Amino acid sequence: MKTKEPVKELLIEAGRTEGQYWRDLWKYRELFYFLAWRDILVRYKQTIIGMAWALVRPFLTMIVFTVVFSNIAKLPSEGTTPYPIMVFAGLLPWQFFSGALTECSNSLINNANLLSKVYFPRLIVPTSAVIVSFVDFMISGIILLGLMAYYNFIPDWRILTLPLFIAIAFAASMGAGLWLAALNVEYRDFRIIVPFIVQFGLYVSPVGFSSQVIDEKWRLLYSLNPMVGVIDGFRWAILGGESNIYLPGFALSTALVILLLASGIWYFRRMERTFADVI
Amino acid sequence: MSKPVIRVENLSKKYVIGYQQDSYKTFRGAITDAAKSLTNALNPRKRAKAQLDREEFWALNDVSFEIQQGDRVGIIGRNGAGKSTLLKILSRITEPTTGRIRISGRVASLLEVGTGFHPELTGRENIFLNGAILGMSKLEITRKFDEIVDFAEIEKFLDTPVKRYSSGMYVRLAFAVAAHLEPEILIVDEVLAVGDAQFQKKCLGKMEEVGREGRTVLFVSHNMGTITQLCTTGIYLASGKVIQSGNINSVIGKYLAQGSTNNGKMTLVSNIESIREKKKLFFKQIRLINDEYIESSELDVRHPFYINFDYEVTQPINNVDLSVRIHTSDGIAVLTSSQSDTVQMKPRNIGTYEVSVKMPAMFLMPGSYMLSIAAHEPMVEIFDIHEHILLFTITETGTKYAKYNQSRETLGIVITNLPWFESTSQLDKLDFVQTISKFNSKL
Numbered sequence: 001m002k003t004k005e006p007v008k009e010l011l012i013e014a015g016r017t018e019g020q021y022w023r024d025l026w027k028y029r030e031l032f033y034f035l036a037w038r039d040i041l042v043r044y045k046q047t048i049i050g051m052a053w054a055l056v057r058p059f060l061t062m063i064v065f066t067v068v069f070s071n072i073a074k075l076p077s078e079g080t081t082p083y084p085i086m087v088f089a090g091l092l093p094w095q096f097f098s099g100a101l102t103e104c105s106n107s108l109i110n111n112a113n114l115l116s117k118v119y120f121p122r123l124i125v126p127t128s129a130v131i132v133s134f135v136d137f138m139i140s141g142i143i144l145l146g147l148m149a150y151y152n153f154i155p156d157w158r159i160l161t162l163p164l165f166i167a168i169a170f171a172a173s174m175g176a177g178l179w180l181a182a183l184n185v186e187y188r189d190f191r192i193i194v195p196f197i198v199q200f201g202l203y204v205s206p207v208g209f210s211s212q213v214i215d216e217k218w219r220l221l222y223s224l225n226p227m228v229g230v231i232d233g234f235r236w237a238i239l240g241g242e243s244n245i246y247l248p249g250f251a252l253s254t255a256l257v258i259l260l261l262a263s264g265i266w267y268f269r270r271m272e273r274t275f276a277d278v279i
Numbered sequence: 280m281s282k283p284v285i286r287v288e289n290l291s292k293k294y295v296i297g298y299q300q301d302s303y304k305t306f307r308g309a310i311t312d313a314a315k316s317l318t319n320a321l322n323p324r325k326r327a328k329a330q331l332d333r334e335e336f337w338a339l340n341d342v343s344f345e346i347q348q349g350d351r352v353g354i355i356g357r358n359g360a361g362k363s364t365l366l367k368i369l370s371r372i373t374e375p376t377t378g379r380i381r382i383s384g385r386v387a388s389l390l391e392v393g394t395g396f397h398p399e400l401t402g403r404e405n406i407f408l409n410g411a412i413l414g415m416s417k418l419e420i421t422r423k424f425d426e427i428v429d430f431a432e433i434e435k436f437l438d439t440p441v442k443r444y445s446s447g448m449y450v451r452l453a454f455a456v457a458a459h460l461e462p463e464i465l466i467v468d469e470v471l472a473v474g475d476a477q478f479q480k481k482c483l484g485k486m487e488e489v490g491r492e493g494r495t496v497l498f499v500s501h502n503m504g505t506i507t508q509l510c511t512t513g514i515y516l517a518s519g520k521v522i523q524s525g526n527i528n529s530v531i532g533k534y535l536a537q538g539s540t541n542n543g544k545m546t547l548v549s550n551i552e553s554i555r556e557k558k559k560l561f562f563k564q565i566r567l568i569n570d571e572y573i574e575s576s577e578l579d580v581r582h583p584f585y586i587n588f589d590y591e592v593t594q595p596i597n598n599v600d601l602s603v604r605i606h607t608s609d610g611i612a613v614l615t616s617s618q619s620d621t622v623q624m625k626p627r628n629i630g631t632y633e634v635s636v637k638m639p640a641m642f643l644m645p646g647s648y649m650l651s652i653a654a655h656e657p658m659v660e661i662f663d664i665h666e667h668i669l670l671f672t673i674t675e676t677g678t679k680y681a682k683y684n685q686s687r688e689t690l691g692i693v694i695t696n697l698p699w700f701e702s703t704s705q706l707d708k709l710d711f712v713q714t715i716s717k718f719n720s721k722l
Binding site: 009010011012013014027028030031034035037038041042045046113114115116117118119120186187273274276277 | 294309367368369370371372373374375376377378379380381382383386388390391394395397399400404407408411412413414416417440
């Protein structure tokens with residue numbers, strides 16, 4: 001027999017998984033990658049244009065939004081930024097968020113057979129779902145580069161802060177996703193609610209328009225929508241000097257995102273131990 | 280020398296049934312429930328009723344046992360005995376309600392073949408995915424990749440999506456991945472029931488190998504043949520409790536004896552007074568007894584068993600012969616045995632008698648049989664007869680046929696062990712007689 005490191009004794013007891021959990025999460029870290037890899041691989045199997053779908057969808061949405069909000073509704077852009085770039089800077093985090101939310105909330109149910117047959121920290125499943133959407137997000141980022149090249153738009157130093165806003169977007173998707181995933185296991189109502197949230201969210205978030213069109217006195221209230229902070233942040237970083245950020249609103253949104261994430265993890269962890277029995 | 284690798288103490292698991300009468304819980308349901316329980320809380324009469332609706336079910340009830348390093352443990356019990364729940368708790372899929380388990384060592388559990396396989400992915404991709412799900416690192420999988428492919432015998436189809444695999448290939452691949460985990464403790468639910476006989480043998484071999492290397496195996500199966508081949512110790516569960524644990528043979532004996540539906544016993548008369556007036560001779564009771572002298576209708580193929588019956592004679596009779604006949608459950612007569620085959624027929628005086636017929640070990644092929652008994656004077660009179668009165672089962676616990684995974688219908692009804700011989704040339708009569716006699720003397 002091979003020599004092994006001394007084995008740690010594992011104690012299984014009602015309501016006692018905490019200490020082991022985070023260590024296991026680290027031990028199973030490759031599973032994040034494998035599950036995400038599986039979902040990406042599967043999504044584009046037996047399709048003709050494959051990964052190009054990740055480009056086509058946001059591109060067409062951007063065109064429609066530009067036509068509807070700029071050409072028809074005559075809404076202003078931020079400064080002199082071309083409207084398509086302004087739209088796309090908002091569309092990028094929004095599509096990430098909505099995709100992640102949808103995938104994440106269904107992730108546990110779609111992997112029900114895994115949950116009831118194998119042990120691993122359950123947090124991996126929804127996280128992988130978010131990672132899948134993140135890959136889509138990176139791919140559609142190419143369109144933004146293309147747009148910038150087309151309009152000869154050069155971002156300034158603020159683009160370097162973009163990772164921070166990506167992290168906030170990630171946290172927002174993760175937080176909301178965890179809540180919905182855990183709730184969905186027990187109450188399948190959320191399977192119906194989620195598409196509605198996503199559809200509704202598109203109109204109450206400043207995706208097709210700039211949040212500067214919102215009256216100043218409503219801005220703070222508007223920032224209760226966590227995606228407002230995220231999208232404003234993206235525009236601020238990408239559009240450079242042309243865009244202004246409404247700081248109190250941004251702070252409020254970010255605080256809400258952090259709260260959402262923390263409570264999401266807490267709730268998920270609390271419900272997790274009964275997943276296999278309930279799903 | 281060995282220390283317990285698994286120690287289970289007072290483990291219980293409760294499920295609440297009746298609570299989820301609908302297939303899914305709905306949010307509306309939860310809200311109305313919440314409202315109801317709120318009003319019920321204020322109304323003690325209704326509170327009692329609400330608690331009745333939520334019936335508790337103890338899938339495991341105060342289970343305790345220890346498993347030593349290197350043990351190969353068979354967990355047996357009827358459906359619903361709590362076997363799967365126990366495995367689920369041991370593999371940390373679900374939490375116990377009370378009690379605790381101490382495990383030292385890395386656990387890998389295989390509760391289902393091909394968990395996490397994705398039909399759209401190729402064999403190669405699924406090996407990596409499944410490996411990762413079972414807790415292997417990418418490095419480990421890469422290192423064992425060729426071995427896994429070899430074991431599964433699917434080289435040619437590595438890059439085909441598994442949805443196009445035959446079910447046999449699918450199972451082979453899935454088991455191959457799991458078999459190459461290197462856990463200290465391997466937990467396997469009934470997963471070998473699939474796949475062809477040759478592959479099953481290979482899987483069992485692999486599991487034995489795992490056991491020999493000093494690793495611990497927990498194995499659930501309804502197939503006693505597999506259990507006796509593989510396991511050294513056993514745990515017998517019934518209704519969430521440990522009935523017996525220890526040596527595998529005595530555990531299986533207990534399981535078979537307890538599990539039989541009619542307990543191997545049948546009373547044949549209801550109104551003894553009226554029958555006494557009508558019949559010169561009548562049967563009172565019939566019992567099947569295994570070689571540990573326990574009444575049971577489930578009998579181990581490896582051991583002899585006894586057919587015992589009592590009868591009463593109400594008038595003196597000159598010639599009485601007693602016969603038993605065994606049919607397969609689908610009605611083919613297997614044999615008829617009479618007392619007069621071996622013992623001279625003799626008269627009977629008034630009184631009660633008990634008879635016992637010994638059935639040899641390794642004789643009837645595993646399967647279900649029906650028993651008939653008769654008392655008669657041959658060609659003259661039938662005194663009493665009961666046809667197909669007792670159903671019994673011969674259980675496969677490890678005959679040489681177990682490996683074929685084929686039914687009695689294919690292999691025949693009796694187990695034989697005949698002398699065979701073979702020579703390189705065709706024999707003339709003299710040679711044949713000589714060879715045969717030499718061969719026979721060797722036997």
